[in-house]
Amino acid sequence: MTKKLFITLSLLTAFALVGCNNTDNAADEREQIVDELDPEAENTPKNPEGNDKLGYVRYSKEQVDNDNEKSHIVNIDRTKMANMIARIILRNDGFDEVATLVTDKEALIAYAKEDELETENAADIAKKTAVSILPEYFDVYVSDNEMIMHDIQSLHNSSTKNDNYDNTLDQIIDRMKQSLQGK
Template sequence: MKKLLIIAGLCTIIALSGCTKDTAKNDIYEESGNTINVNNKRHELYNEGASKGVRNVSNDYGYVRHQKSPLMNDKTANNHYTALDREQLANIISKYSTNIPNVNDVATLVTDQEVLIAYDTNSKDRNLTADQVKKTAMSVVPRYYHVYVTDNKVLMRDVENLANTDSTGKNARNLVNGLITQMKKSPQGQPISSSEDANGLTPDDKTNR
C-alpha cells in the first residue's frame, strides 16, 4: 500500500512539473528566472535587459489608437506630461548623440517641455554638429518639446546641477530659463521649419513665454 502511495505521489509531481514547463513557455519570465513586471515596465521606452528567453519586442510593431473624448473639457489626453519617463528619454538622447561624429560626451536634461543638451565636441563645424544633436533629440521626444543645445562643456555641470534641483520648487522655472539663455549663446543649428526657429518655437510660443 505504501509503495502504491509513493508511486502515485511521484506521478503527481512529474505531471505538475510538465505543466509548469509548458506554462513557462507562454508566460513573461526569463529563462534565468528573473521576473519582468509588466506593470512597472509598461511606461519604459525600451528594455535593455531583454534576453533570449523573452520575446524580442524590438522586432514588433508598436501600435496604439486614441480617440478624442466626447466629453467637453476632458483633459485626460493631457496626461502625457506625467506618463513620460523623462530619465529614460534623457538616457536615449545622450546615448544616441554620442554616436554622432566628433561628439564625445553628452549631458541631457528633460523637463516637462524642453530638452537641454550640453556636449563636448571637437567638431570643426559647430553649427552642423548642433543641428545633428538637436535633431537627434527631436526624433525622440514629443513634437511639442523645444530643444536647446550647447557645445560649451562648462555648462555640462550646470545641466547636472539643475537635474538635482526640485522641479516643483518656486525657482525651478527661473533656473531653467537662465540656463537656456546661456545655452543659446552657442550654435543652435538650422530653423526647424519656416514657422519654427532653431529650437522649435513658433511665434505663438514666444508670445506666451
C-alpha cells in the same frame, strides 16, 4: 458492484480533469495574446527579440471609454528620454561627451565635441536628435559650451515644483542661446 463503481468514478474523474486541462490551455492562450498586445508591457531580458518586434495595439471605444481609462495619465519618463537622446548623439562621430536634461517643456543638451566636427553640424545633429525623439511641443536648446554641462548636471535632482528651478533653468537657457542652435 463496488469495483464497477470505483472504475466508473475513476474514469469520470479522469475525463473531467482532461476537459478542465484543455479549458485552462485555451484560457492561457487568450492571456498570452492579451499580454503580447498590452501596450504597457515592457521588453525584459526574458524577451531578447523584443527590439525586433513591431509596436501594435488595438482598442475598442468601450475599452477606452471607461472610468479607469479616463483617469489614465499619459506621462513621459524624462530620464529615459534624456538617456536616449544623449546615447544617440554619442553614436555620431565627433562627440566626446553629452549632458541632457529634459523638463516638462524643454530639452537642454550640452556637449563636448572634437575639433574636426564643425560647430554648426554638431548643433544640427544634437537638435535634430532631440526633435526626432521628443513630442513636438518641446523647445530644444543646444550648446557646445562645456561649462553648461555642469549647470545642467546641477539640476538633475530638481523638481518642476521647486521654486528656484525656473530661475536657474531660464539662466541656463539664456546662456545656451548664445551658442548656435542648429536647424
